[in-house]
Amino acid sequence: MPPSLLSLMLVVFGLTTGEFVIAGILPDVAADLGVSVPAAGRLVSAYALGMIVGGPVVTVLTARLPRKPLVTGLIAVSILGNLGSALAPNYPVLLAARFAAGLVVATFFAVAIATAAATAPAGRESSTIAKVALGLNLGIVLGAPLGTLIGQGLGWRATFGSIAALTAVALLMVLRFVPALPAAATGPLRGELRVFAGRDVRLAIVLTALGNVGVVTVFTYIAPLLTEVGGFTEGAVPALLLVYGAGAVAGNFLGGRLSDRALMPSLAWLLGALAGALALFWAVGGVRPLAAAMTFALGVLAFAIIPGMQTRVLTTAGAAPTLAVAVNASGFQVAAAFAGWLGGTLISDGPGLRSLFPVAAVLTLAGLVMAVHIHRRDRRPVPASTGSG
Incomplete structure (x- = not known):
């Protein structure tokens, strides 16, 4: 992997770890700050809200900045947000620090994706993007568990301090290896926002939401699904999450290669396969060896x-790809967030935990229909043009 892509991937790893690690240290944070676990859970919502708000707002406000100074500034804000989290004297300050850390994530991811695509060889944009997105996989698979271990051993503040230190190392690598590129936007703001008038852009963002909501619903509740439906012990869940993560890494590169060859046909086939896998998981999820295999799949x-x-x-965003990708990340x-609400409703007020699989399969089929459309x-x-002359 080229050093420039490795640098961006390492930043994505740190940002993703910061998003997911809170789940592992939540009880420690609650106990130390004297708040309830549900109140501490709002720290996750604060980070997500920062991403939702920051995606379009920060991207629009920074659209005319050259990419390298923009990237380094976004990373610096993330470092300060994680340092603020590590040093927060009370719950309100920690809540604000998590929101601030989340504000820059969608914009950074969008700029990183656009930078990777701009420097990719012709016809290899998707596989190059996959290399940057590998940081997201590794953040879930390795970053969150390692951050949890650090928190358990040295305290939850050490977790956020470690994320800040790692991101600082990544910042130095970005300064050294990422090439200077011009600003993504050169026209007026109204022209940038006009990208969303294009139906293809709107359909692409809807496709992302529809295609992911089902599997995200299942992943949100993967631990109880594995223990209560699959029959695994709680101690087996971390190992099974590693199995899921190994599949995620393989899938990331597979998807990149397939998309380089035939973008929309491959997406349609993959969404169909994902819907089928969710339905099959529902059918065989009570058999442990098969459940483990389906976790990988x-x-x-x-x-x-x-x-x-x-x-x-x-490819559909034209002159404003960074803004479109940032809004896509916010979407x-x-x-x-909808997946978490839907899953909770199905479990507490609906047919129960196991029903997540077929519901997720149906939602994924909606994504397949959109991809075919x-x-x-x-x-x-x-x-053909009918103009004269």
Whole structure:
């Protein structure tokens, strides 16, 4: 992997770890600050809210900045947010620090994706994007567990301090290896926002939400699904999450290669396979060896769709790809928030935990329908010009 992509991937790793690690240290944070666990859980919401708000707002405000200074500034804000989290004297300050840390995530991810695509060899944009997105996989698979271990051994403040230190190292690498690129936007702000008037861009963002909401619903509740439906012990869950993560890494690269060859057809096939895997998990989830195999398959397919979806947004956004990808990332967070609510409702007020699988499969099929619709739109002939002269 080129040093420039490795630098960006390492930043994504730190940002993703910062998002997911709170789940492992939540009881320690609650006990230390004297708040309830549900109140401490709002720290997750604060980070997600920062991403949802920051995606469009920060991207619009920084659209005319050259990319390298913009990237370094965003990383610096993330470092300060994590340092503020480590040093927070009370719950309100920690809540504000998590919100601040989340503000820059969507914009950074968008700029990193656009930078990777701009420096990629022709025809290899998706696989190059997949290399940057690998940091997201590793943040979930390795970063969150390692951060939890640090918190258990040295205290939760050491977790956020470690994330800040890691991100600082990544910042030095970015300064050294990432090439200087011009600003993503050169026209007026109204022109940048006009990108969302294009139906193809809007459909690409809807595809991301529809295609991911089902599998995110299942992943949000993967631990109780594995223990209560799969029959695994709680001690087996970390190992099974590593299995899921190994699948995610493999799927990330698989999806990138397939998308380079045939973007929309591969996305349609992958979404169909993901819907089938969710339905199959529902059927065989009570058999432990098969449940373990399906956990791996789910990781592969859940992350195989991501590079193609990001590439689709980039290719339809035209002159404002960074803004479109940032809004797409914010849209994913909205889908994730909806997934948490939907899963909780199905478990507490609906048919129960096991029903998450078929519901997720149906939601994924909606994503498949959208992918097929987009592919058919792409294949329609462009009307010939009838102008004179």
